[in-house]
Amino acid sequence: MAEKKYDAKDIVVLEGLEAVRLRPGMYIGTTGSKGMHHLLWEIVDNAIDEISNGYGDTITITINTDNSVTVEDNGRGIPVDEHPTLHKSGVEVVYTTLHAGGKFNTENYKFSGGLHGVGASVTNALSKWCNVTVYKGGKEYYIGFHSYMDENGKMHSGVPVEPIKMVGKTNKSGTKVTFLPDSEMFGNLKFNFETICSRAKELAFLNKGLKIKLVDLNSDREELYHYEGGISDFVEYLAEGKSKLFSTPIYFHGEDKNFDLEVAFIYTDSYTESFFSFVNNIPTIEGGTHETGFRSAFTKVMNDYARSNNFLKDKEPNLLGEDFREGITCVLNVKMNNVQFEGQTKTKLGNPEAKTLVESITLRQLSAILRDKKSSSKAEVIVNKAKGAAKVREAAKKAKELTRAKNSAENFNLVGKLAASTSKNRENAELFIVEGDSAGGSAKQGRDRRFQAILPLRGKPLNAEKKRIDQVLANEEIRTIISALNTGIGEDFDLSSLRYNKVIILSDADQDGAHIRAILLTFFFRYMRELINDGHVFIGLPPLYKVYKKEYSEYVYSDNELPDAIARAGRNYNLQRYKGLGEMNPEQLWDTTMDPAKRNLIQVTIEDAAQAERMVTTLMGDDIEARKKYINEYANFDKEDEFLKNYKKI
């Protein structure tokens, strides 16, 4: 059962920090790499809160060689004087009290990203040691915390070594924190420079003007992220590699009591919608009330514009929201208090007031922009794009009706390549989408035909990013998948008609395989998102090696496991490297990859699919130069498949 995360409303009881060690999952999600990085983001969140309230402009993050991390800002410095009721310095309160943020928020800060997080005390609780230096009023202060087990075996977490003390003079102002994640909690996990870079970059986009400097002392790498254009720069970055329909994004912002909204968007010649929303710097992947409010206001403002400027005749119906959103790349950034996150991954905004506030701000600001003559060429581009989308939508609807009307013979043709399963029971039915005809052949012979169906894919199925919905429907590979699953797509998607409980993508463990997988995930992400959300999409994990001797053989699924497997085999072993699924005979494929009792599957999450989508978008947009650049920078074809490398098997 998934453990519940704390909400802001739960800030009442002040548990000791030991509670954090007993149930780390409740505070940081996992004790894996993501959880360890979470310790860092808690500290960074506090620095960002300080800076976004107008104090300081720079955060420096340094990965030290002992796997400790240092975060420093040039804000006011955490208060060092004694807290009136708790009789500890402000710093000690912040670092030893769970949810300390909640007690102070409204007075000192307009909004706090830390409201969603659980605060610096959690980082302290899960660190071996944590040192805080405050530069304030011409003086430098220091306090150290540590976690240890006493003689009686009792754990003490994040306790001060001594009270805070003044250690010298300074002309600096700000806060500096260094902590070492406790290896008792996180094993020998290491901080990852790239992971930190990509989140830091996102934070720099979301907080205009903020400078984030990153230093990795293990590799001497450095990065600086700083965007004076904020989310407008973000939108341009996201649209990189696509052909833009006008040169600079449309941007507006507005506020209300305890509510800030900013929106930036641009259009590209893509046929799909790329929408990224954030609340208090947290990506709201599942959307929510703020997105709903924006969509409804956006559609209304655009239709009003189209009508009053004679782009729509009196007798013509309004354009739909989806028409106006075709080809949009949009970032929506909300800062607010008392957020309620809902949904499967707690990434959906639930606050009803967010809908009305975003709606009214958007109505006001966007109509003002469109009234300005300077925007008229952009507005015209958007309306024309939407009219094109509406035309295609009408045509696709007719085409679909035609397809439905035709007899099922054609449908039968479509699934001709599918080797169906014999049992009609959906509960344990599985569909394997297999890369290549030869692997498909082996899978057909090796499978348990009672519940496993095989669909071989020839070459790469089309890139779902580039095509309009009607073209997607026309692609044979995709049509075969759609008919096999039986759910319909897009607005028509109906999960209850799904024929297979597990949809398993089986592609080679190389870059081509990764590419095919990314395209399929992008297709599911865009047209069958519920299939992923409801947990039906999986990646099958083929072995990379077989280590064997006369009487002994073992399959190995990752490079990491190879040395141990060789050790187990002992001397005079043979090593076979599988370059692709096609090299396995039917029995081997069944044994290693298809047999439910032995195989390794990775369940695809919506984040995985979103990431795949981003890769496909960047790799396969229209801008050839950007594509080349991307391939040169990121796609090293000798490298082992990154997706598989980063995932735990289930």
Ligand code: 28F
């Ligand atoms: C490297 C991490 O944590 N920076 C922070 C401040 C500044 C204030 C503050 C923080 C008020 C009493 C709770 C200063 N002066 N960087 C950071 N900078 N927290 S955290 O206040 C915290 C609350 O304790 C601050 C006046 N008001 C607030």
